[in-house]
Amino acid sequence: MTPDLMEAGSRARAAMVERQALVEAAGGRVAARQQLLRLNEPDFGQGVALYLDDITVSFDGFKALNALTMTINVGELRCIIGPNGAGKTTMMDVITGKTRPDAGKAFFGSTIDLLRLRENDIVQAGIGRKFQKPTVFEQLTVFENLELALKADRSVRASALFRLNGPQADRIGEVLTLIHLKDSAQRTAGLLSHGQKQWLEIGMLLMQDPKLLLLDEPVAGMTDEETERTAELFLTLEGSHSLMVVEHDMKFIGELTEGKPNKKVTVLHEGSVLAEGTLAEVQANEKVVEVYLGR
């Protein structure tokens, strides 16, 4: 990190601390905003769920992301496509705090500066991420996997004294049904099929009740039927959640955008946005055809 960036960071932090002190002093109420502000809760008043501005990430001179700018609205389901190395996964790394960009801004809602938070704080603020390779806790049962993801106090003390209560058990049961793993609840997660692991991971995201879901190739390795069901699931989440889906499978993108011709698709190429528009538009875009679809 450069000294400039560090200074900017400490200024941003000082401002944040001051803001938080104000909110606390007012008992969580700030008159000017006419609304209840909670610390570390995203403010979606502007209708923007995620705002990336001019994000640049370089690894040894190679620009994985090059002045990437993108906005995702509240309740939107945004599909992102792009050839290998286009920066899709790096973008998710930046949003979730795994990679710090060299330059740029990333905001969740209009108040939370993602570049100042650690991975686990970002999750607690309400961003859930599914990895490209399904990552579940293989030695724990499906039930225990979901239990760990349950929205609850994440501190050491709270975990040691944690007891599952009725509504929480119901919530786990609900998600188990949703991801079609109810019969496998007591199976060790490592014994699930690839597609089932994908679903379990999606289920774990849902347990956290995130506002924004980042899904990196969620249907890789799934059968056609499973893919279809996943598309259905995502479409039910649309509206109540914001989703960012990175996918290679054009059929799946087709299913997600079916019947909604206005839905936007973003094409990434060499670390920046190459084209943005409806699926039909980007498929007709010559530049896109050249770098990606036409191969």
Place this chain on the structure above:
Amino acid sequence: MSAVLPTPAVLPQRGILSARSWTAVFAALVVVVVLVPVLNLVVPASSAFHMSDYLVQLVAKIMCYAMCALAMDLIWGYTGILSLGHGLFFALGGYMMGMYLMRQIGSDGQYRMPMPDFMVFLNWKEFPWHWAVSDSFIAQMLLVVLVPGLLAFVFGYFAFRSRIKGVYFSIITQALTYAAMLLFFRNETGFGGNNGFTDFKRILDQPIATPGMRMTLFVITGCTLIGMFVFARWLVGTKYGRVLQAIRDAESRVMFTGYNPVAYKLSIWTLSAVMCGIAGALYVPQVGIINPSEMSPAASIEIAIWAAVGGRGTLIGPIVGAFFVNGAKSWFTQAFPEVWLYFLGALFIAVTLFLPQGIVGLFRKLRGKGGEERA
């Protein structure tokens, strides 16, 4: 999304231990508190059922080792962090106890002076600063917990915060214990140099070498081990314990599920170090000596070996492993002293090749419980 209530079968049953395991724990308690004292103190030495003093001391020693193996299982078997420096925490606990025992010698040492012999030998006129509270039993017992705990906390804080993982972490812990060993070898450090502490005479003003005291220490050690086991069992059964296992299996997922792994790793690491410290403090009065060789890298690696031989991630396994390896060691070194090292080597190869789950895993397999069912 309709609310579907989970069937009761979905809710896993959770107790610390099953009824059968509770029976086993109770049986172990009876053996330690009643059976061994009776066999050693009441049954005459001529009887075939008499338990010799040597055997009592050996079992006590191994029980201290078993505590270390148990502590190792929490950090390695459950959290996936291999420490090759647990011998350091064991030795520190031992040294804290040793300091108190040295003060208890009073003027009965070789030089008939009120200071420990090694200080007289070095011509020291007064106690160094770190011996300030060494004549207080309670203060030294607090240090038994605090010194290993604090060192582990500070070391762990920087290591885990910097996300040092895997083999790098193991190597650093190894280096840490090695550095400490070199430090403790020096006479100037004030811990008796390479001779360490020995020739203890009293504990709490009672003579230390009597059968009654030996048995008291044995019973305390046994109860501590059993207590630690039940505590560890409870701990790994909580959600906290499942987070630890989750860290072992997929740390990034833990982070992206909103947990801060540093807090979890640091807490279990510190706890594990404290358990080793307590084990060391119980070890010293029974074995009668503590010196820097306990901090040698080999001593720490051995702890990991006990855990691996017995079966990682089972809690009972490392205890079994500590008894098995050390029992075999004392039998072999008596019966065939020159073969012992070959046997040890063969044991490790055999365990690595044929028993990845250790002895406990083998038993589970034999009982047809391997594979599908989880530990």
